Amino acid sequence: MARAKGADLTPKEREFCRFVSTGMPVYKAFFQAGYKATNNKYASQKGSAISARPNCAKYIAELRDANWLSNVMSIAEKRSLMAQIARAKPQDINEESSVASISIDGDGNRSIQGPKVSDKLKAIELDARISGELSQENDSRTQIAIQLVNDRLEIPSAKELEE
DSSP: OOOOTTTTSOHHHHHHHHHHHTTOOHHHHHHHTTOOOSSHHHHHHHHHHHHHSHHHHHHHHHHHHHHHHHHSOOHHHHHHHHHHHHHOOGGGOOTTOTTOEEEEOTTOOEEEEOOOHHHHHHHHHHHHHHHTSSOSSOOTTOOOOOEEETTEEEOOOHHHHHO
């Protein structure tokens, strides 16, 4: 039966490792985990010694990897957000919109804006690159002309491109 990650550590060591893995300074993690020290320098020295232990260092690395993976957007999430940006209509933009930009001027007045046309075009381009529809190579034989006409995407045929 597999042992739980960090099972060979004390509860304080596990807490310390958890705090360090989030980027907290060693001396602060030392105090947050419940260790006692008379000053920050001592806490930093003792915390560094704890984090240098092989079992602690390994656990910190595992926690950092897990934290990193949980914060990375999947391709589907990226493409979904780009689709929301590209499809956003001005009349649908409000404070709850995931693609809204809210700014507050010096007088405290709130301004809500949706994506600009340039934002929409960039979202379409990035989505096309992710999906493989648009290559980054500049091949003179294969040129794709994309026109935005009446808010819909039209891709001319190869024959039209040659003319």
